[in-house]
Amino acid sequence: MASLAVHSKKHKVCVVGSGNWGTTIAKVIAENVKENKDIFDAEVQMWVFEEEVQIPKDSKHFDPGSELCKKPQKLTQLVNGLHENVKYLPGIQLPENIIANPDVVDAVKHATILIFNLPHQFIGRICDNIKGKHLPYARGISCIKGVEVSDQGCDLFSDSIGQKLGIYVGALSGANIASEIALEKWCETTVAYDPPHMDSRQPTPEGTPAGSPHGSSATLQDLNSVATTPKGKKQNLMALPAEYPPLNHANIKKLFHRPYFHVRMVDDVAGVSLGGALKNVVALAAGWVDGLGWGDNAKAAIMRVGILETIQFGEAFYSKTFKRETITEESCGVADMITSCSGGRNFRCAKMSIKEGKSINEIEERELNGQKLQGTSTAYEVHSFLKAQGMEKKFPLFTAVFDVLEGNKKPEDIPELIEPHNE
Amino acid sequence: MASLAVHSKKHKVCVVGSGNWGTTIAKVIAENVKENKDIFDAEVQMWVFEEEVQIPKDSKHFDPGSELCKKPQKLTQLVNGLHENVKYLPGIQLPENIIANPDVVDAVKHATILIFNLPHQFIGRICDNIKGKHLPYARGISCIKGVEVSDQGCDLFSDSIGQKLGIYVGALSGANIASEIALEKWCETTVAYDPPHMDSRQPTPEGTPAGSPHGSSATLQDLNSVATTPKGKKQNLMALPAEYPPLNHANIKKLFHRPYFHVRMVDDVAGVSLGGALKNVVALAAGWVDGLGWGDNAKAAIMRVGILETIQFGEAFYSKTFKRETITEESCGVADMITSCSGGRNFRCAKMSIKEGKSINEIEERELNGQKLQGTSTAYEVHSFLKAQGMEKKFPLFTAVFDVLEGNKKPEDIPELIEPHNE
Numbered sequence: 001m002a003s004l005a006v007h008s009k010k011h012k013v014c015v016v017g018s019g020n021w022g023t024t025i026a027k028v029i030a031e032n033v034k035e036n037k038d039i040f041d042a043e044v045q046m047w048v049f050e051e052e053v054q055i056p057k058d059s060k061h062f063d064p065g066s067e068l069c070k071k072p073q074k075l076t077q078l079v080n081g082l083h084e085n086v087k088y089l090p091g092i093q094l095p096e097n098i099i100a101n102p103d104v105v106d107a108v109k110h111a112t113i114l115i116f117n118l119p120h121q122f123i124g125r126i127c128d129n130i131k132g133k134h135l136p137y138a139r140g141i142s143c144i145k146g147v148e149v150s151d152q153g154c155d156l157f158s159d160s161i162g163q164k165l166g167i168y169v170g171a172l173s174g175a176n177i178a179s180e181i182a183l184e185k186w187c188e189t190t191v192a193y194d195p196p197h198m199d200s201r202q203p204t205p206e207g208t209p210a211g212s213p214h215g216s217s218a219t220l221q222d223l224n225s226v227a228t229t230p231k232g233k234k235q236n237l238m239a240l241p242a243e244y245p246p247l248n249h250a251n252i253k254k255l256f257h258r259p260y261f262h263v264r265m266v267d268d269v270a271g272v273s274l275g276g277a278l279k280n281v282v283a284l285a286a287g288w289v290d291g292l293g294w295g296d297n298a299k300a301a302i303m304r305v306g307i308l309e310t311i312q313f314g315e316a317f318y319s320k321t322f323k324r325e326t327i328t329e330e331s332c333g334v335a336d337m338i339t340s341c342s343g344g345r346n347f348r349c350a351k352m353s354i355k356e357g358k359s360i361n362e363i364e365e366r367e368l369n370g371q372k373l374q375g376t377s378t379a380y381e382v383h384s385f386l387k388a389q390g391m392e393k394k395f396p397l398f399t400a401v402f403d404v405l406e407g408n409k410k411p412e413d414i415p416e417l418i419e420p421h422n423e
Numbered sequence: 424m425a426s427l428a429v430h431s432k433k434h435k436v437c438v439v440g441s442g443n444w445g446t447t448i449a450k451v452i453a454e455n456v457k458e459n460k461d462i463f464d465a466e467v468q469m470w471v472f473e474e475e476v477q478i479p480k481d482s483k484h485f486d487p488g489s490e491l492c493k494k495p496q497k498l499t500q501l502v503n504g505l506h507e508n509v510k511y512l513p514g515i516q517l518p519e520n521i522i523a524n525p526d527v528v529d530a531v532k533h534a535t536i537l538i539f540n541l542p543h544q545f546i547g548r549i550c551d552n553i554k555g556k557h558l559p560y561a562r563g564i565s566c567i568k569g570v571e572v573s574d575q576g577c578d579l580f581s582d583s584i585g586q587k588l589g590i591y592v593g594a595l596s597g598a599n600i601a602s603e604i605a606l607e608k609w610c611e612t613t614v615a616y617d618p619p620h621m622d623s624r625q626p627t628p629e630g631t632p633a634g635s636p637h638g639s640s641a642t643l644q645d646l647n648s649v650a651t652t653p654k655g656k657k658q659n660l661m662a663l664p665a666e667y668p669p670l671n672h673a674n675i676k677k678l679f680h681r682p683y684f685h686v687r688m689v690d691d692v693a694g695v696s697l698g699g700a701l702k703n704v705v706a707l708a709a710g711w712v713d714g715l716g717w718g719d720n721a722k723a724a725i726m727r728v729g730i731l732e733t734i735q736f737g738e739a740f741y742s743k744t745f746k747r748e749t750i751t752e753e754s755c756g757v758a759d760m761i762t763s764c765s766g767g768r769n770f771r772c773a774k775m776s777i778k779e780g781k782s783i784n785e786i787e788e789r790e791l792n793g794q795k796l797q798g799t800s801t802a803y804e805v806h807s808f809l810k811a812q813g814m815e816k817k818f819p820l821f822t823a824v825f826d827v828l829e830g831n832k833k834p835e836d837i838p839e840l841i842e843p844h845n846e
Binding site: 174175176177180185186187188259260262289294295296297298299300301303304307308311325328329330331334335336338339342343415416419 | 597598599600603608609610611682683685712717718719720721722723724726727730731734748751752753754757758759761762765766838839842
């Protein structure tokens with residue numbers, strides 16, 4: 001039986017990205033591959049954008065007298081020599097089986113599993129670099145939060161990476177703060193993974209029976225197949241050869257689940273991605289309401305309405321694959337909403353803007369060191385998209401956030417704006 | 424058409440109870456009946472447990488020089504004279520159409536709508552007092568949070584009141600703090616109301632066609648019918664006479680909905696009641712985890728698991744009527760969970776107990792002035808009930824809370840205890 005076979009090949013993982021969150025995920029994965037040697041190669045490649053780095057004070061290896069600390073060093077050499085990402089995750093001991101690699105093409109070339117964990121503005125360039133250089137049957141997981149929204153449409157990062165590379169890409173999102181996970185403080189996350197059903201023992205979607213004389217198809221664990229993205233686009237996927245252990249929910253979970261990082265697997269990539277994006281818009285409203293002194297109940301009401309509008313968004317624009325339970329019952333939904341509306345930066349800046357009577361842009365400038373709030377940009381993008389669809393009124397909370405940001409409405413108006421008048 | 428008929432009678436409301444929450448609900452209702460004179464009588468009876476009260480300093484009418492403040496006065500006379508409940512809701516101006524009545528039998532006698540809002544330990548005695556003295560076709564709404572759990576079973580307060588009086592009783596619960604609603608700070612609530620379908624234009628459940636020569640049945644808006652409680656018990660209900668406007672969701676909503684108190688109507692009485700009870704157990708775990716310094720994500724994970732176990736409880740024991748959306752999408756579910764795990768007393772005491780290394784009983788004694796935490800008693804009751812059903816292991820979070828309270832486990836063990844090992 002295929003399920004009992006010892007597979008001759010193992011999965012090799014490459015983490016594309018090595019910031020705070022990328023390095024943390026690499027740590028999680030490196031710990032897990034060591035414990036699942038039957039499935040995964042023991043070495044985890046991590047692509048590191050090469051830079052010269054001076055060891056900072058919060059590094060475990062900071063010692064003003066040492067040679068190492070006297071002048072800048074290459075970051076990859078520091079990671080591989082000290083097993084610490086001194087720049088982006090200082091103070092955290094990394095497993096020795098993380099191999100930092102400055103060459104992204106070299107890092108991905110043998111990987112059957114690509115973990116995308118880099119700032120979204122670099123996605124395009126990195127995909128251009130590795131396109132055609134990775135294994136054609138590789139599978140991906142995007143840990144990049146958010147969605148790309150414009151007048152024209154709303155795209156998931158997992159989809160755009162998948163389309164660019166011609167591979168299937170799932171998504172990971174949850175109520176997660178990288179630095180806390182790095183310290184092994186307990187939290188949960190959600191991984192969405194649902195490549196087309198391509199088991200070679202089943203007929204393919206085209207009806208070809210399993211094991212039929214189709215060249216290499218009999219040796220493929222899952223036949224080449226046509227996938228449909230959450231937006232309904234068709235995509236040709238190459239099957240994973242049968243020499244590899246299957247990449248099903250159980251095995252993907254083994255890659256991410258730790259005693260301090262509990263994973264729940266779902267199929268719904270759109271839900272996981274939307275949860276991580278739209279909560280930032282809701283967090284602004286929660287911050288305003290809290291800033292007005294309206295108390296925890298008002299804040300909880302905003303979150304509840306935010307959950308409903310997120311569901312409505314998913315049902316309107318990703319009806320093929322979206323499931324409301326992803327938002328109401330998973331870490332990427334309700335839990336991330338709660339966390340973001342409790343102490344996230346969008347929430348905090350919105351609250352300060354009310355308490356100090358300043359615009360949120362002023363607060364953003366003062367508090368975020370040049371960084372931008374994701375909630376405000378997402379609110380504008382979502383509004384522009386909804387307007388183009390003629391659906392602003394169906395999303396009264398999202399629209400209210402836009403109107404308050406624009407100065408058309410006051411935060412005090414929110415209850416009236418989101419009250420259903422036609423019931 | 425019946426739906427266009429001007430009904431010759433109006434609904435009369437009695438609020439049974441006049442504490443902080445009872446008086447607040449009376450204020451809400453009194454405001455609403457004035458705005459819906461076609462449906463409701465303009466006078467709202469409020470049963471007040473009579474006591475002699477000295478006007479306190481936080482009353483609007485406190486004036487040390489005045490005659491009124493010199494000696495204790497009857498509370499009903501103060502409410503009716505000053506339009507303020509100086510003892511239980513001082514400082515809040517009440518509408519003049521609230522009539523405080525010390526005689527509960529007199530208060531309920533003309534009411535078609537009975538609002539139960541009193542401490543649960545008084546339910547039995549009050550029901551004994553009014554049984555047979557109220558209109559037989561009256562309908563009730565219970566605003567009493569919690570459920571009665573024992574080894575033998577789990578009973579909703581709405582059910583036990585309904586059974587005792589032989590009337591249908593719905594439930595109101597949400598992320599609500601009485602004093603904030605009294606100040607007209609915005610929040611939401613959920614009202615569950617689903618009497619058996621008894622429209623006289625439809626066949627009855629027994630198949631009697633509408634308007635058939637059945638004595639008074641042709642003049643009844645809904646025929647007498649057999650109701651099934653959420654626990655599956657049969658109950659004979661008397662129909663509401665056709666002279667009254669129908670008591671459907673739209674009209675019940677008119678009774679409670681205010682610009683500062685948004686109401687969502689549902690059918691699911693069990694879900695509304697369970698949400699308000701079980702969140703207190705979850706709030707203890709959230710407090711412990713927060714006390715350990717594990718951060719907002721860990722707390723959100725606890726809430727998420729708590730939501731799932733609440734759903735599971737409803738599906739296991741109220742499968743006939745329970746709907747998971749009541750927990751995941753309504754104020755009585757997710758929003759009340761969030762509020763209780765943010766600043767509620769169960770959460771706060773649990774957190775303190777960790778931070779100070781003291782037992783929760785010590786904290787309770789010090790902080791609550793002799794009052795008891797609802798979370799601990801509910802945790803014990805729920806555990807005892809689940810154990811009697813042999814279902815402890817299916818509710819690992821509820822069971823973990825019990826085990827920590829008992830000293831069998833430590834709060835640090837919770838992630839391991841709730842981790843699903845058999846996936």
